[in-house]
Amino acid sequence: MRRRNKILFAALLIVCVVLVGFVVWAETPPAPMQEAFNAMKSDSSVTVTSARWLVFQPNEANSTIGFIFYPGGRVDFRSYTPLAHEIAREGYIAIIVPMPLNLAVLGSNLANDVISAYPKVSSWAIGGHSLGGSMAAQYVRDNPNKIRGLVLLAAYPPSGDDLSKFNLSVTTIHGTNDGLVTVRQIDDSLKQLPASTIRFEIAGGNHAQFGWYGTQSGDNPATISREQQQNQTASAIVQLLHGLQ
DSSP, rough: OEEEEEHHHHHHHHHHHHHHHHHHHHTTOOOOOOHHHHHHHHHHHHHEEESSSSSEESSSSOOOEEEEEOTTTOOOGGGGHHHHHHHTTTTTTEEEEEOOOOOOOOOOTHHHHHHHTTOOOOOOEEETTHHHHHHHHHHHOOOOOSEEEEEEOOOOOOOOOOOOOOOOEEEEEEEESSSSSSSHHHHEEEEEEETTEEEETTTTSSSGSSSSSSOOTTOOOOOHHHHHHHHHHHHHHHEEEEEEE
């Protein structure tokens, strides 16, 4: 009995150490770059508020179109503020949703709370980067009547999630230098998306430059600047949102 108890105790201790290690790893993502903190400030065009979510509200437009954004896996949600700020500058409400343990897989249905909090928004699009994009697609699968648009940044729907027959505007955006999501994976994912899906390829873009958190292990160097990749990304998202009017 003593030996068995010792084995059980040792096993529980190992599990606890692994769980604590996982939580520490998940809760210590790379810090956002200074540009991300700068974009969290309100200006003459956009009002930024931070409570449950980071909300970017255009000042001169009473927009009824909103964009919900899910961050990439183990990426600080504030790393996407320049992108959200630019989308709001173009007249659309943009909301970045923080995720439990910085992992969208643990909060794929959080968009429900956002939609409930903004009843005046009549048309919603949702999107995300990498894991966040996959979980955004999963949310669309589970809530097809709530979402009119989907944006995938270096992302694709989870295996088995077939959105090809959905009445949905989709834009999938990918960098040619992405070291974590291959062009073939993006190409293969198109069969899971509507035939009208717009595939936007950023020449020289990589995985990490969809956010403002520096470089990422396993990624390839980009041959364009982060600003260039961000501008192309924002333009493609705004084009999708404009089509929802």
